Amino acid sequence: MIQAKGERPLMILIPAFNEEGAVGTVIREVHSLYPDLPILVIDDCSADGTRTVALESGADVITVPYHLGLGGCVQAGYRLAFDLGFEYVIRLDGDGQHDPAYVGLIRDTLFRSGAQMVIGSRYVNGGGKHTSFARGVGIVFFRWFLGLILRKRVHDPTSGYVGVNRQALEVFARSFPLEYPEIEALVVLQRLTFRFEEVPVKMRPRMAGTSTITAVRSFYYVLHVLLGVVVNILKYQGSKSRP
Amino acid sequence: MDRLLSIIAAFSIVLIGVVLFNIRRAHIRVEYSVSWLGAAIILLILSQSPWILGQLAHFIGLNNLPVSLLLIVGALFLVVFFRFSVIMSDLKDSNVALTQKVAILEYQINALHEKPQSSRRE
16 A cells, blocks of 8 residues: 655556546656656546556556546545645546656745646646647636636646646545536635645647547536636635625 | 316326336435425425415516516526526536546556565666
8 A cells, every 4th residue: 555655755647538548658657757756547447457457567456336437537636645644646638648748847846836726737847738629728718717816827727747746635535526627626725725836747648538628518628617617716705704 | 278287287296297207216316305395395386275376476576477487497406407506516526536536546556566575686
């Protein structure tokens, strides 16, 4: 079982759903670059061999009994990391889009800045811009929308390549959006007057499989996230008006 | 109007019967049947008491009793559906938390089983 070791224990969290074609490579890449970092894969009840591949590649694996969705998986990982005493967690996608070479940069920024969250952004300092057209439109829209709310520019609000410290871990272990969590998580951080920073990363094409966000689902995505953000703003206003 | 009231009354009685039957067969838990029974009883009372219906129609600002009755029926079922949405959301949250807990415990139990085996090998 993974254990929190060292002065600043850090865990790599990889949520994966039907990623047998990519997750093994991602784990081996992380191991080769950072041999001491424990890796936890949350298998979202995959129908393929994701669990077996992840175990054979040297990761610890939690398989949830039914398909929870991305947010539910990430939160399970955050819960375990918090309970085990980890100070930091860096989340990578299991499809290979997040290059593990940037884990060190995210980790160092977490250590140095004291920010509660560090986002690996494909739009800072000319980082790689590999993304679909629908997602690109969504990013532009939410970048503008979040700019109004957060009063701070977010270059890549949909990036799932994020690191969090223990303060954010405690909050997210208790409550985390179940679907499309990235943008809502930023608003939650703002509500708690937490800080986030962005660092440049290059995204790669998926190694295998297809994205769950299709053109039709992207409309649902926008509506869902907008509603989630508005609800969080209302909570924010409520907490401000409280004596 | 009388025919509409009779149809609503019959519908209410059937609804009460169906709900009670399902409670007896344990298909619905008693606490979740209360909304349906309450809505059905209110409809039955309204359909059998034109005076109360008239007062409500006057309160709403409608002179047309059938339209008022249909509005009230719609509003009642909206309230019932909303209540079930709240219950479903609560159940979903509990279900997700439980699922995460089970998955984490399963992982920890497997790790405990592996530990003695590996120490025995040593």
